[in-house]
Amino acid sequence: MDWFKRNSRALLFLACLLAAWAAVTALRLIDPIVLPSPWSVARAVPGMLRERLLADIGLTLGRVLTALVFACVLGIPAGLFLGYRKRTYEVLEGPLHALRSIPASALFPLFLIVAGVGETSIVALAAYPSLLVILVNAVSGTALANQRRLYQARLLNLSTFQMLSDVLFYEALPNIFDGIRTAVSYSLVLVVAVEMFIGLGERGLGRGIYLYQSTYRIPETYGAIIIAGMIGIVLNWVVTKVQNHMLRWLPNVHEDQ
Helix, strand or coil: CHHHHHCHHHHHHHHHHHHHHHHHHHCCCCCCCCCCCHHHHHHHHHHHHHHHHHHHHHHHHHHHHHHHHHHHHHHHHHHHHHHHCHHHHHHHHHHHHHHHHCCHHHHHHHHHHHHCCCHHHHHHHHHHHHHHHHHHHHHHHHHCCCHHHHHHHHHCCCCHHHHHHHHHHHHHHHHHHHHHHHHHHHHHHHHHHHHHHHCCCCCCHHHHHHHHHHCCCHHHHHHHHHHHHHHHHHHHHHHHHHHHHHCCCCCCCCCCC
């Protein structure tokens, strides 16, 4: 019941959007080829799941999660180290921001040359912007660390590794989670886009959307797009729950949110 109260406005907006969609299609204000009714989309989903969609969702999620794990494993420790070694970061700050300004899709031909045609290039393309976002957020979180705690850690003669893992990691964790949430969106968008337009294989949610559209299965196309959006919402919800659990010691974070 509390969940419905907290999300009442969002649920009301979705209900209004669904009602408007149903009204527009019922009155045939838009050609059904362009905008099918919500009921035809809902009827198409079970057949899609039996046909290929479950396998496509699993493959796309696997690619997204692999890219996120890769980005976190490299980006978090690198960001903490650069935030701790400010002079080193000052040297690398310009190139890092230059790399962030380059669209990941523009680098896809380079990834094909370096990583080859296949799963590696798809995952690498999704991991590239995610890694940079997580790294920069880790640096920002380290820069905002409580100076009193850092002073006490220095009094204890902690090594660099201990300083990073026992002090700065927890100081930077709120910013790191902000970066992970952004990286989730980047990874999902890039994986689906590559599957859709590059077509390195016949599987994946993006490829499914493309095949449905190219064969004029419009309700299935809308259904697959809606499912892709729901996957993004679920991934963001999972990250939020993990963040609330790991940051429950902060005064403004509650695990039941």
